[in-house]
Amino acid sequence: MFRKILPYAKKYRKETVWTSLLVLGEVLLEIFIPLLMADMVDKAIPSGELAYVIKLGGLMILMALISLTCGAAAARVASVAGAGFGSDVRAALFNKIQQFSFANVDRYSKPSLITRLTTDINYIQMTFMMVIRILARGPMMLVSAGIMAYVMNPRLTPIFVVGILVFSVGMVALFQICYPRLMVMLKKYDGLNAAIQENLIAIRVVKAFVRADFEKQKFRKANDENMEMSVRCERIMNLQMPLILLIMYGSITAVIWFGGQMVIEGSFLTGQMVSFVGYVTQILMSMIMIAQVLVSTIMTRASITRIGEVLDEQVEILDPPEPAEGYPAVADGSIEFDHVFFSYHQESEQPNLSEINLRIKPGQTVGIIGGTGSAKTSLVQLIPRLYDVTGGSVRVGGRDVREYRVHDLREAVSMVLQKNVLFSGTIRENLLWGDAEATQEEIEAACRAAQAHDFISAFPDGYNTDLGQGGVNVSGGQKQRLCIARALLKKPKILILDDSTSAVDTATDAKIRQAFRENLKDTTKIIIAQRVSSVSDADQIIVMDDGRIDAVGTHEELLATNEIYREVYHSQQKGVA
Ligand SMILES: Nc1ncnc2c1ncn2[C@@H]1O[C@H](COP(=O)(O)OP(=O)(O)OP(=O)(O)O)[C@@H](O)[C@H]1O
Numbered sequence: 141m142f143r144k145i146l147p148y149a150k151k152y153r154k155e156t157v158w159t160s161l162l163v164l165g166e167v168l169l170e171i172f173i174p175l176l177m178a179d180m181v182d183k184a185i186p187s188g189e190l191a192y193v194i195k196l197g198g199l200m201i202l203m204a205l206i207s208l209t210c211g212a213a214a215a216r217v218a219s220v221a222g223a224g225f226g227s228d229v230r231a232a233l234f235n236k237i238q239q240f241s242f243a244n245v246d247r248y249s250k251p252s253l254i255t256r257l258t259t260d261i262n263y264i265q266m267t268f269m270m271v272i273r274i275l276a277r278g279p280m281m282l283v284s285a286g287i288m289a290y291v292m293n294p295r296l297t298p299i300f301v302v303g304i305l306v307f308s309v310g311m312v313a314l315f316q317i318c319y320p321r322l323m324v325m326l327k328k329y330d331g332l333n334a335a336i337q338e339n340l341i342a343i344r345v346v347k348a349f350v351r352a353d354f355e356k357q358k359f360r361k362a363n364d365e366n367m368e369m370s371v372r373c374e375r376i377m378n379l380q381m382p383l384i385l386l387i388m389y390g391s392i393t394a395v396i397w398f399g400g401q402m403v404i405e406g407s408f409l410t411g412q413m414v415s416f417v418g419y420v421t422q423i424l425m426s427m428i429m430i431a432q433v434l435v436s437t438i439m440t441r442a443s444i445t446r447i448g449e450v451l452d453e454q455v456e457i458l459d460p461p462e463p464a465e466g467y468p469a470v471a472d473g474s475i476e477f478d479h480v481f482f483s484y485h486q487e488s489e490q491p492n493l494s495e496i497n498l499r500i501k502p503g504q505t506v507g508i509i510g511g512t513g514s515a516k517t518s519l520v521q522l523i524p525r526l527y528d529v530t531g532g533s534v535r536v537g538g539r540d541v542r543e544y545r546v547h548d549l550r551e552a553v554s555m556v557l558q559k560n561v562l563f564s565g566t567i568r569e570n571l572l573w574g575d576a577e578a579t580q581e582e583i584e585a586a587c588r589a590a591q592a593h594d595f596i597s598a599f600p601d602g603y604n605t606d607l608g609q610g611g612v613n614v615s616g617g618q619k620q621r622l623c624i625a626r627a628l629l630k631k632p633k634i635l636i637l638d639d640s641t642s643a644v645d646t647a648t649d650a651k652i653r654q655a656f657r658e659n660l661k662d663t664t665k666i667i668i669a670q671r672v673s674s675v676s677d678a679d680q681i682i683v684m685d686d687g688r689i690d691a692v693g694t695h696e697e698l699l700a701t702n703e704i705y706r707e708v709y710h711s712q713q714k715g716v717a
């Protein structure tokens with residue numbers, strides 16, 4: 141479990157060693173102070189020599205100051221290392237998520253990924269810092285204070301041994317009760333993040349449906365559950381302090397009781413007894429530190445596991461091993477589906493796509509039509525390899541898509557997703573996603589083809605209009621046209637539009653297709669649409685039904701032979717009439 145995270149900690153080996161050295165200095169000086177104290181009480185004060193008292197007192201202050209400086213320096217080095225370690229792990233996690241395929245993303249919810257990137261990383265960062273600072277300090281202090289106390293008076297040793305035992309048993313018991321609650325609490329964090337995330341993403345829908353009260357309640361529930369678990373956990377852990385104090389004062393009382401008798405007998409000096417109390421306090425303090433480190437390490441175990449899970453996730457869609465002659469280039473825009481089967485989930489019985497056979501020549505226009513959920517999106521997602529087939533093969537340019545470098549394939553296949561997004565930034569910046577080197581002429585040409593140039597020019601800032609986060613400053617139809625223009629700028633061999641003109645009026649839709657016919661002769665165009673009018677002029681139209689191809693043909697052929705197509709066509713014609 142720690143194996144995944146450890147390599148990131150190795151980079152901070154130097155800081156870890158420095159921290160330990162500084163802590164060693166701090167502990168050694170702290171250990172000597174009670175010795176000086178004993179001398180002060182037993183020798184300097186009885187001698188009545190002021191110079192001696194001042195010398196000893198000055199030495200004690202000096203030691204305390206140096207010890208303090210060492211401690212502060214150790215804390216600083218440790219926090220620098222901890223922050224660096226945390227940011228390294230966070231970067232690794234983020235990079236890993238960037239490699240995720242769609243299937244990988246489906247497996248984790250967004251809120252859970254966010255919790256892992258934030259809360260979980262903060263936990264391990266804090267623990268790392270604590271471990272390198274305190275883990276060295278606790279045992280060092282325990283051992284040296286133990287030795288000093290033993291040397292000073294072996295007969296009083298059982299007192300702190302008993303103290304240590306009672307403390308250990310108490311802490312183990314407390315933690316046994318608290319651990320399960322803690323695990324539940326971390327799970328609840330996911331729920332809380334889920335509630336917040338979903339609400340913010342869908343804030344417009346929430347408002348449109350006047351669901352704010354419902355959402356507030358949902359949030360309150362998640363928040364309350366979280367609080368309840370924290371409180372229940374804290375309540376138990378709060379018993380820690382009384383337990384520690386009880387043991388500490390119990391031990392001190394015992395030392396004074398038994399030690400006091402020895403002082404009266406004359407076998408123990410008063411100053412030595414004062415120092416002995418100091419050592420017992422140090423021993424118990426070091427036990428508290430060790431317990432703290434153990435508790436937070438165990439608490440962090442869940443976070444480490446959750447981060448390890450993501451780092452360990454098998455990325456599904458990878459480049460094939462490079463052949464001797466180098467990766468092939470995509471030759472043309474031909475597409476073939478050969479006995480293709482596909483399921484989103486391996487274990488599901490009914491595949492989402494069954495027995496798909498298709499041949500599409502370069503430059504053809506292909507329409508896909510079918511009811512919602514008939515797997516139109518699922519079908520085209522296989523072409524740029526957003527998902528891999530479960531059976532059969534998809535060929536682009538005469539080769540199986542799994543033979544290309546993923547990057548090359550996706551450069552050749554431009555897909556306007558059904559759920560599309562624009563990013564914060566200007567219109568131009570968004571369009572440049574398609575081709576970072578595009579000139580203003582190329583950008584304008586793509587926007588003219590997508591029927592976007594006119595509305596962009598109408599904005600006061602034109603192509604420099606700021607879109608706001610997620611492209612909130614444009615209408616639904618404008619956004620769709622910007623997405624098409626962005627896809628066109630890639631100059632793809634295959635262009636896939638997944639319901640990308642649904643919010644565009646019929647006349648503009650026709651103009652876009654007209655522009656495609658004129659400007660994209662060699663590009664294979666696949667158009668998924670709900671409107672028959674959007675596909676009726678295509679070279680072939682595919683009718684999808686429940687994960688299967690129901691029929692393939694031209695508009696006239698399908699009108700004559702296919703039941704589903706005819707039904708869709710007539711229902712839409714009626715609407716027009
Ligand atoms: N990411 C996913 N994980 C699991 N199942 C999915 C996923 N996406 C789609 N499905 C399922 O696959 C089936 C086909 O969905 P698909 O999105 O391909 O339909 P569609 O024809 O594009 O529908 P629409 O016209 O509404 O866009 C549906 O039953 C859906 O529940």
Ligand SMILES: [Mg+2]
Pocket residue numbers: 516517518558638
């Ligand atoms: Mg779809």
